[in-house]
Amino acid sequence: MRRWLIILLIFLLVYLFRFSSLKPSQIPDGSQIRLLARVSSQPYLSVSKQIIRLGQFLVVTEPFSQYFYGQKLEVVGTCQVKVINPWKTDFVLNYPTIRVIEEDESLNIQTKIVAGLLSFRRRLEDIFSRLLSEPQASLISGIVLGTRRQMPKNFRQNLQKTGTIHVVVASGYNISVIAGLLISVIVRFTKRKFALFLSFFGILAYTLMAGAEPPVVRAAIMGSLTFLAQFLGREKDAWRALFFAGGVMLLANPLILFDLGFQLSFLATAGILFLGPKLNGKIFRFPGLGENLRTTLAAQAGVLPILLTNFGQISFLSPLINVLVLPVVPLIMILGGITALFVLVWQPLAQIASWFAWVPLTYFIKVVDWFGKLPWVSFKVGKISFWWGIGYYLILGIIILNPKSKIPACPAGRQNPK
Secondary structure (H helix, E strand, C coil): CHHHHHHHHHHHHHHHHHHHHCCCCCCCCCCEEEEEEECCCCCEECCCCEEEEECCEEEEECCCCCCCCCCEEEEEEEEEEEEEECCEEEEEEECCEEEEECCCCCCCHHHHHHHHHHHHHHHHHHHHHHHCCCCHHHHHHHHHHCCCCCCCHHHHHHHHHCCCHHHHCCCHHHHHHHHHHHHHHHCCCCCHHHHHHHHHHHHHHHHHHCCCCHHHHHHHHHHHHHHHHHHCCCCCCHHHHHHHHHHHHHHHCHHHHHCHHHHHHHHHHHHHHHHHHHEECHHHHCCCHHHHHHHHHHHHHHHHHHHHHHHCEECCCHHHHHHHHHHHHHHHHHHHHHHHHHHCCCHHHHHHHHHHHHHHHHHHHHHHHHHHCCCCCCEECCCCCHHHHHHHHHHHHHHHHCCCCCEECCHHHCCCCC
8 A cells, every 4th residue: 555655646746747847828819820830630620610739729710621630731810818727728710821831751650650540530431421321420430430520410419418429439438349359350360469469559550540539548558558468468457557547648748637538538437447346236237238337327427527517417317328329339330340341342342331330320329319309318407616526526435445335226226125
């Protein structure tokens, strides 16, 4: 115990030093600026606009003349300062003048690799759009590629109301499915240790292709550590992998602590690891569905204050809805991958594969839309105070640390005393 306290203290000191060394940009609101920088993530494209990230600058422009990761741009416009919180500020340029600077041969290999992977992702998105109608096309793009593709407004609202939006954005769940599929397929053709080695690079490539969002990076680090443990013949330790991944990400970028995606991913995983084993009751032992329900409840318990603080909305039916849709997600990923692979072989084969993918996609959509239309599927409770969240996590910590504590599923999960 003393060793872990020392490690924690050293980490806090290093983190605070890194955090204090950051020098925030001082740009007055409304000032005219000229910015010369590379696109640092794949731009978000919708019907009406395009959002480009240039470091801490967000550029909003027309959807035409698409820009891509790695491009060097000259941007001239009026800067608007958006204070996210006391430690994080975004600088927004709305519809500035943009000029693409010709690329030179000095582009580093890392940028070229990432740009190539993102270009491949764009091709796959276009393929899904040609083979499937909406919202199936945007749904499969989100599940398979973790892309923020424009989808019908009503369907996106239903995803948010039912608590299933995490499935169609880049998340740790994508990585867990990809990792499982990679190792189960590759191990059939080669030795397990070499399969683990190849699977690691597969996860790395997928992480970069998904835009290296914080939830995906967290899951990729944890998955890589799991592969390393298996490669070395050691037992995996999920909670240590979680804290190692979080610590590495915080030291690399101290401001990621205030990123909503990082908070949700880290706390949801912590809920699954620490609170999941505490959930008790017959309902959690129901074959197939019980484990999904346990995982969903534990994850939501871990992120509840974050959701209420940021959105002021909660869906009590979300665990049930997740139990109904999550089993088809691996099938959608497999069929989506097969569809993309068949495009390289023969277009008609890809069309046939997309027909098979249409079935689980439509099931997913019907379930979400049906529940999303219920007027009471979600409740607005207003944003909670910071101190309420602190109290909540203190109580949750006591429950987790108490070795005798168990949380029953519901009264129906207990045996009738009569």
